[in-house]
Amino acid sequence: MTLVKFSTAVAVSLVMGLGACTDPAMLNRDGTPSKERQGLIAGGILGAGIGALSNSSNKTAAVIGGAAVGALAGGLIGSQLDKQEAELRQSIANDRIAIVNTGDRLILLLPDDLTFATDSSDLTPSIRADLLKVADSLVRYPNSTVQVIGHTDSDGDAAYNQGLSERRASVVADQIQAGGVPYNRIRTIGRGEAEPVASNLTEEGKAQNRRVEIVIIPQ
Structure with missing residues (x-):
C-alpha cells in the first residue's frame, strides 16, 4: 500500500469512527444521524481527499489534518442549516x-x-x-x-x-x-x-x- 493510500485509509478510518459516535447530541430522536453529524462525516471525507492531493512532504499529517478541518467545516455548516431550518419552520406559518x-x-x-x-x-x-x-x-x-x-x-x-x-x-x-x-x-x-x-x-x-x-x- 502506498503512503498516500495508507494516509487516506487512516483519515477515513478516523472519519468513520466519528460516524460511529453515539453522542446523543449528534443523534436525532429516532437514533438517526443529525445533520450536524452528517456534515462532520462528509466534510471529513472531503478534507481527507484534499489532503491526499496536497504537495505536503508528510502525507499522513496532511490527510488527517485535511479530514479534521473538513469535518469542522462540515459540522459548522450542518449546525447552521439545522438552526436556520428550525427558524424558518417557526416563521413560515x-x-x-x-x-x-x-x-x-x-x-x-x-x-x-x-x-x-x-x-x-x-x-x-x-x-x-x-x-x-x-x-x-x-x-x-x-x-x-x-x-x-x-x-x-x-x-x-x-x-x-x-x-x-x-x-x-x-x-x-x-x-x-x-x-x-x-x-x-x-x-x-x-x-x-x-x-x-x-x-x-x-x-x-x-x-x-x-x-x-x-x-x-x-x-
Whole structure:
C-alpha cells in the first residue's frame, strides 16, 4: 500500500469512527444521524481527499489534518442549516411550503397553486409575506447563495413552459431581493417541464410538478 493510500485509509478510518459516535447530541430522536453529524462525516471525507492531493512532504499529517478541518467545516455548516431550518419552520406559518434539509443545503418547495394563478407569473398576495420571511432569514444568514428554480408540468408547448418557469423563478427572486437580499447572491433558473417529480399522466402528479424551489447553499 502506498503512503498516500495508507494516509487516506487512516483519515477515513478516523472519519468513520466519528460516524460511529453515539453522542446523543449528534443523534436525532429516532437514533438517526443529525445533520450536524452528517456534515462532520462528509466534510471529513472531503478534507481527507484534499489532503491526499496536497504537495505536503508528510502525507499522513496532511490527510488527517485535511479530514479534521473538513469535518469542522462540515459540522459548522450542518449546525447552521439545522438552526436556520428550525427558524424558518417557526416563521413560515403555511405548512404547504415544504422545507427539506439535505445536510448541505435547504430546499423550500413552493407549490404552484399557492404561489401563482393558473398560467400566470404574478405572485399571489398570500405568498408574498412568506417570501419576505425567507428573505429575512437569508439576511440573517448571509454566508449562502440562493438558487430559485421554476418548474412546470408537461401540458402545452415545451418552449412556452420553459419561458413560464423562467418568469416565475425571476418573480420569486425579485420578491426575495425586495426583502433585502442582494441580487448577486441569487441565481434564477427555469427548468420548464424537464425535471418532473411525479407523473404528468395524472392531475395530482402535474400539480406536484408545477412548483418553484428555493435552494439555500451555505458557502
